Amino acid sequence: MTFSEKPNAVPAVEMQEITLRFPGVLANDRVNFTMYPGEIHALLGENGAGKSTLMNALTGLYKPQSGEIRIHGKKVSFNSPKDAIAHGIGMVHQHFMLVENQTVTENILIGLDTPRFGLNLKKYDDEVSHLAEQFGIHIDPTARIWQLSVGEQQRVEILKILYRGADILIMDEPTAVLAPQEADELMDTLKEMAAQGKAIAFISHKLAEVKQVADKLTVLRRGRATAERVDLQEYTRESLASLMVGREVIFNLHKCEQEPGREILRLEAVCALNNKNLPALRDVDLSLHEGEIFGIAGVAGNGQSELVEVITGLRECSGNVWLEGKNIANKPPSFSISQGLAHIPEDRIGVGTAPNLSLTGNIIMKRYDQEPVSQKWQLNYVAADALAGNLKDEYDIQAPSVQTQARKLSGGNLQKLILARELSSTPRLIVAMQPTRGLDIGAIEGVRQLLLRQRELGTAILLVSEDLDELLSLSDRIAVMYEGHVVGVLCSGDFDITNIGLMMTGTLPQDLPPEQEAPKDPAPGSASAFDEVLDHVKDYEQIEQAIPPAGQPVIITEEELPPAEDPDAGLSEKERVLRKVLGKKYAEGDEE
Amino acid sequence: MNWIEIFRSGISTGTVLLIAAIGEILTERSGIQNLGVEGMMLVGAMAGFKIAYQTGNVWLGLLAAIAAGGLLSLAHAVVTIHFQADQTVSGLSLTFLGTGLALVLGEGLTGQVAPIIPRASVPLLSQIPYLGQVVFSDHNLLVYFGYLLVPITWYYINKTRPGLHLRAVGENPAAADTLGVNIYRTRYLYTFVGGCFAGLAGAAISVAIAPGWYSNLTVNGQGWIAVALVIFAHWNPWRAALGGYLFGVLRRFTLDLQGPRMLFGLANPFFFNTNLVFFLQMTPYLLTIIALVWGSSAARKKRIGSPAALGTAYQRGERGR
Numbered sequence: 001m002t003f004s005e006k007p008n009a010v011p012a013v014e015m016q017e018i019t020l021r022f023p024g025v026l027a028n029d030r031v032n033f034t035m036y037p038g039e040i041h042a043l044l045g046e047n048g049a050g051k052s053t054l055m056n057a058l059t060g061l062y063k064p065q066s067g068e069i070r071i072h073g074k075k076v077s078f079n080s081p082k083d084a085i086a087h088g089i090g091m092v093h094q095h096f097m098l099v100e101n102q103t104v105t106e107n108i109l110i111g112l113d114t115p116r117f118g119l120n121l122k123k124y125d126d127e128v129s130h131l132a133e134q135f136g137i138h139i140d141p142t143a144r145i146w147q148l149s150v151g152e153q154q155r156v157e158i159l160k161i162l163y164r165g166a167d168i169l170i171m172d173e174p175t176a177v178l179a180p181q182e183a184d185e186l187m188d189t190l191k192e193m194a195a196q197g198k199a200i201a202f203i204s205h206k207l208a209e210v211k212q213v214a215d216k217l218t219v220l221r222r223g224r225a226t227a228e229r230v231d232l233q234e235y236t237r238e239s240l241a242s243l244m245v246g247r248e249v250i251f252n253l254h255k256c257e258q259e260p261g262r263e264i265l266r267l268e269a270v271c272a273l274n275n276k277n278l279p280a281l282r283d284v285d286l287s288l289h290e291g292e293i294f295g296i297a298g299v300a301g302n303g304q305s306e307l308v309e310v311i312t313g314l315r316e317c318s319g320n321v322w323l324e325g326k327n328i329a330n331k332p333p334s335f336s337i338s339q340g341l342a343h344i345p346e347d348r349i350g351v352g353t354a355p356n357l358s359l360t361g362n363i364i365m366k367r368y369d370q371e372p373v374s375q376k377w378q379l380n381y382v383a384a385d386a387l388a389g390n391l392k393d394e395y396d397i398q399a400p401s402v403q404t405q406a407r408k409l410s411g412g413n414l415q416k417l418i419l420a421r422e423l424s425s426t427p428r429l430i431v432a433m434q435p436t437r438g439l440d441i442g443a444i445e446g447v448r449q450l451l452l453r454q455r456e457l458g459t460a461i462l463l464v465s466e467d468l469d470e471l472l473s474l475s476d477r478i479a480v481m482y483e484g485h486v487v488g489v490l491c492s493g494d495f496d497i498t499n500i501g502l503m504m505t506g507t508l509p510q511d512l513p514p515e516q517e518a519p520k521d522p523a524p525g526s527a528s529a530f531d532e533v534l535d536h537v538k539d540y541e542q543i544e545q546a547i548p549p550a551g552q553p554v555i556i557t558e559e560e561l562p563p564a565e566d567p568d569a570g571l572s573e574k575e576r577v578l579r580k581v582l583g584k585k586y587a588e589g590d591e592e
Numbered sequence: 593m594n595w596i597e598i599f600r601s602g603i604s605t606g607t608v609l610l611i612a613a614i615g616e617i618l619t620e621r622s623g624i625q626n627l628g629v630e631g632m633m634l635v636g637a638m639a640g641f642k643i644a645y646q647t648g649n650v651w652l653g654l655l656a657a658i659a660a661g662g663l664l665s666l667a668h669a670v671v672t673i674h675f676q677a678d679q680t681v682s683g684l685s686l687t688f689l690g691t692g693l694a695l696v697l698g699e700g701l702t703g704q705v706a707p708i709i710p711r712a713s714v715p716l717l718s719q720i721p722y723l724g725q726v727v728f729s730d731h732n733l734l735v736y737f738g739y740l741l742v743p744i745t746w747y748y749i750n751k752t753r754p755g756l757h758l759r760a761v762g763e764n765p766a767a768a769d770t771l772g773v774n775i776y777r778t779r780y781l782y783t784f785v786g787g788c789f790a791g792l793a794g795a796a797i798s799v800a801i802a803p804g805w806y807s808n809l810t811v812n813g814q815g816w817i818a819v820a821l822v823i824f825a826h827w828n829p830w831r832a833a834l835g836g837y838l839f840g841v842l843r844r845f846t847l848d849l850q851g852p853r854m855l856f857g858l859a860n861p862f863f864f865n866t867n868l869v870f871f872l873q874m875t876p877y878l879l880t881i882i883a884l885v886w887g888s889s890a891a892r893k894k895r896i897g898s899p900a901a902l903g904t905a906y907q908r909g910e911r912g913r
Contacts, residue, residue, distance in 0.1 A: 091770070097764065097766055097767035098764065099764045101763065102756075109753070110757060110760045110767070111768065111773045112771075119756060
C-alpha cells in the first residue's frame with residue numbers, strides 16, 4: 001500500500017463539487033477530485049471531457065463558479081497562477097510553456113522574486129543542476145530551449161515546478177509528444193517523484209500508460225465524473241474505455257479477409273535528401289496493391305516523412321514513382337491529385353488545413369475547379385456550403401456551422417475534416433501519416449474504421465505510424481524503415497512485435513553478436529539474412545522464458561518491488577536495445 | 593571635406609534615432625509593435641520646444657516631451673492591449689493623431705527661439721586625438737546620455753530579472769502568465785516607456801541637436817527610420833547604436849558631398865547637376881533597405897529575430913495559433 005492510505009493523512013488536494021462554466025459550455029459539473037501525497041492519480045477522459053479545465057482551476061488559471069478547493073486541508077481561493085504556485089501547485093502543460101530562445105535556467109527563473117535584479121545566471125545554473133540530479137533528471141542548464149529535444153523540454157517543465165518547491169504536480173497528457181523510450185524515462189521520473197512524497201495528477205486518454213503508472217483513477221465524461229478516485233486494478237481496459245466514451249469501444253476492429261488486387265503504387269530506386277541536404281531515402285523499392293493497407297514502421301526520423309513527401313509530390317527525388325502506370329515523381333501535387341492521390345498529412349494545422357478558413361473553404365480546397373463548386377469563372381458558394389454541410393453530417397464533424405474557422409475545431413474534428421476532404425474524392429491511393437496521433441479513443445476508432453472502409457472499397461493505403469499497435473491491427477503488410485532503407489517487409493501472418501523492433505534498430509545479420517554463428521557474408525536485406533534475425537530472436541526469447549522471474553511467483557504488484565531496483569537489470573544487451581526502441585510496454589508484452 | 597565634422601555631426605543626429613529605436617526595442621520586446629513612433633516624436637518635439645520656449649527652462653521642456661510621448665503611447669496601449677485591436681492599424685493611426693496634435697498645438701512656434709540643452713566636453717577623454725574630437729568633445733549632453741543608454745538597456749534586457757520577464761512576455765506570453773508574470777501590466781509599462789523615449793527623441797531634435805520648430809519637417813520621417821532600425825538591429829541595443837550612428841554619418845556625408853567643386857581631382861557631379869542630388873539623398877534609405885534584407889537573412893541563420901509574440905494580443909485560454 002502507498003503511504004497515502006495511512007489513516008490520518010491529509011489529502012494534498014481536495015476539490016469538491018467543482019462547477020465551471022464557459023459561455024455556452026458546462027466544462028465541469030460538480031466534479032470531485034481528491035489526491036494524497038505520494039500518489040499518482042490518473043485523470044482519464046476524452047478530449048473536451050473537462051480534464052484540463054478542472055486542472056486549470058487547480059492552477060488558478062480559471063476560477064470555478066462554485067465548489068471548494070482545499071490544499072493540505074486548508075480552504076483556498078486562487079485568483080492567478082501565482083497564488084497556486086505559492087501553495088505548491090505546478091502544472092506541466094501539454095503544449096510546453098517555454099521561451100524558446102532563453103536558456104533552461106532563465107526559463108526556470110521567470111516569475112520568481114529572487115534574484116531581485118541582476119540575474120547572476122552562473123549561481124542559478126548550479127542550483128538547477130543540483131536539483132535535477134536529486135530527481136535523476138539529466139539536463140544542461142545553459143542550453144537554449146530550441147536546442148533541446150521534446151523530452152528534454154518536458155524535463156525543463158518539470159524542473160520549473162520542482163524549483164518552486166511544488167509538492168503537487170499536474171501533468172497534462174505528458175506522453176502525447178514523446179517517443180516511447182522518452183515516455184518510459186518520464187514514467188521513471190514520475191515514480192521517483194511520487195516516492196519522494198509528491199502528489200501527481202496525470203491527465204491522459206491513453207489507457208495503457210495509465211495502467212502502467214497510476215495508483216488511483218478519476219474518469220471524466222462531458223464534464224461529469226463517471227468514476228471518482230477508484231483503484232485501477234478493479235477495471236479492465238474495456239470497462240475503462242466505456243467509462244470514458246460512454247459506450248462500448250471496439251478494440252479489435254473487424255478486418256475482412258480479402259485478396260489484394262492489381263498494383264496501384266510502385267516505387268523504384270527512390271532516393272531523396274532531407275531538409276539538411278543529407279540522404280534521407282536510399283534506394284527505396286515498394287509496391288502497393290488495391291485493397292491493401294501497407295504499414296510503414298520505424299523510429300521517427302528514419303525517412304518516413306521524406307517518403308510521404310516524395311509520393312505526394314512535396315519533395316524532389318530521383319527514381320520512379322508509378323501511380324497506376326503514370327510516373328508522378330517530381331510532378332506537382334495537383335497532378336498526383338488528379339490521378340487519385342489523397343494525402344492525410346502529419347501536421348494537421350500547418351499542412352492539412354488552412355486554420356483561418358472556414359470548413360467550407362477547407363473542404364473545397366481540392367475541388368474548387370470542379371462542378372458544381374466551380375461555375376465558369378467564379379465559385380458557387382451555395383453549392384460549396386451544401387457540399388460541406390453534407391460532408392459535415394456524413395463524417396460527423398462537430399462544429400457550429402460550415403462557416404466556422406478550422407482552427408476552432410478540436411484535434412479529432414480537424415482530422416475528420418481532413419478525412420472528409422480527402423476520402424470524398426474517391427481516391428485510388430491514400431497516403432496517411434500518423435492519422436490518429438493525439439486523438440482520443442472515440443476519434444481513433446472512427447479514423448481507423450474509415451481507413452478500413454476505404455480498404456474494402458479497393459483503395460490502396462500507405463499508413464505511416466509510430467503506433468505499432470495501430471500498424472499491427474490495420475496493416476496487411478508492414479515495411480520497416482531504418483536510416484532511409486527499407487530493412488524488410490513482413491506479411492500479415494508473420495507480424496511479430498519483437499522482429500519489427502529489431503528491424504527498427506537496423507539489425508541485420510552482420511551486426512549480431514559473434515557467439516551467434518552468423519553466415520559468412522550474407523547479402524544485406526536479403527530474405528535469408530532476415531530469416532537469420534528471426535532465428536536469433538527466437539533463441540533468446542526461449543532463454544528469457546527459461547529464467548524464472550526474480551522474487552515472488554506470478555504477479556508482483558508495484559508496492560512490493562524494492563524501489564531502487566534497476567528495471568533493466570538482468571537483461572541482455574539486445575533486450576535493452578529493444579526496450580529503448582519500443583518502450584517497456586511492448587518488450588514486456590501486454591498483460592491486460 | 594572635413595571628416596571629423598562629418599563623424600561628429602553623424603553621432604549627434606544618430607543620437608535621435610538611437611533614443612527612439614531603443615524605446616521601440618523595449619516596447620517590441622514585450623510583444624507590442626508601435627508604429628506610431630513618428631507621431632510620438634513629433635508630439636515630443638513640439639511639447640519640448642513649446643514648454644522650453646514658454647518657461648525658459650529647457651529641462652522642463654525635456655520633461656514635457658517625455659510625458660507627451662508617454663501619454664500618446666498609452667492610447668496605443670489601451671487600444672491594443674486592453675481592446676486587443678490590430679497593432680499595425682493602431683500604430684499608423686497614432687502617427688496621424690500625433691502629427692495632427694503637434695501641428696495644431698505647435699501653431700505659432702515656427703521661427704521662435706527657445707533655450708537649448710547645453711554642450712560639454714568630457715575631461716581627459718576629449719584629449720584623445722581624432723577619437724576624442726569625434727566622440728567626447730563639445731557634444732550636446734543628450735549625446736552622452738545616448739552613450740550610456742546603450743549598455744544600460746542591454747544589461748537591463750539580458751541580465752536582470754525585469755528584463756527576463758520582458759523577454760518572456762514578448763516571446764511566449766502564455767508561459768510567462770502561467771508563472772505569474774502580469775502580462776497586461778508588463779505590456780502597458782513598456783509601451784509607455786517606449787513612448788517616453790520617442791518623446792525624448794523628438795525633444796532631442798527640437799531643443800538640442802537641430803533646435804527649432806519647423807512643423808512636421810522637424811522630425812521629417814526619422815520616426816520611421818527608427819522603426820526600421822529596430823528590425824535592422826534585431827532588437828539589440830548595440831546594433832541599434834551602430835545603425836543609428838551609421839545612418840547619421842551617412843546623412844551628413846551625402847550633404848557634404850554636394851559642397852566642393854572638385855572630388856578626388858575630378859569635377860564633382862553633385863555640385864554641377866542638382867538632379868543627381870536627389871539620388872544622393874536616396875542613398876541612406878536605399879542602404880536601409882539593403883541592410884534590412886541582409887540583416888534578416890543573417891538573423892534567420894543565427895536564430896535571432898523578432899520576439900515570437902510580436903504583434904499578437906494576449907488572452908488567456910485562447911485556442912489556435
